[in-house]
Amino acid sequence: HEDNDKYKAVVSTQSTGRYKLLYGLNFYGADFRGDGQFEPILGGRYIELLRSSKPNQFIWHLKASEHSFEYREPSGIHKVFYPSLRSLQKRIEAAEKFKIGLAIWEIGQGLDYFYDLF
Numbered sequence: 001h002e003d004n005d006k007y008k009a010v011v012s013t014q015s016t017g018r019y020k021l022l023y024g025l026n027f028y029g030a031d032f033r034g035d036g037q038f039e040p041i042l043g044g045r046y047i048e049l050l051r052s053s054k055p056n057q058f059i060w061h062l063k064a065s066e067h068s069f070e071y072r073e074p075s076g077i078h079k080v081f082y083p084s085l086r087s088l089q090k091r092i093e094a095a096e097k098f099k100i101g102l103a104i105w106e107i108g109q110g111l112d113y114f115y116d117l118f
Contacts, residue, residue: 022103023095027110031076031080042109046082058084065090083110088117 024075029046041049043114053071060067068081095102 001051009055009111015095018098018100021098022093024103024105025091026083026105027074027108027114029080032079034077040083040108041080043111046080046111049080060086083114085113085117088114092117 027043029041030038031041031045031049035071049071051067051070055069055071056069058069064081066081066087069085070077070079072078092102
């Protein structure tokens with residue numbers, strides 16, 4: 001597709017336009033309900049969900065490079081995606097590989113240990 005070719009040309013290690021790009025790192029997550037609706041969640045709410053739901057496993061999604069867990073409420077099953085050190089590190093490595101900048105969305109809304117990566 002033509003747009004993909006333009007994207008590849010910009011992020012190519014041969015491109016001179018890479019310095020104009022910023023890779024967005026989200027410091028917030030998303031809580032998806034079974035009906036397809038979702039709400040953004042910040043660090044405090046994420047910790048509350050972990051304490052109340054006590055998930056027995058986290059799933060690593062290779063294609064999305066993100067972790068998730070599920071919990072159940074009377075209204076149905078929820079799937080929560082939230083950044084982890086691993087997911088953030090993957091994004092930082094991609095930015096370094098392509099020599100592009102980083103922009104943090106919702107700085108201060110994530111978990112304190114996120115800053116250990118910088």
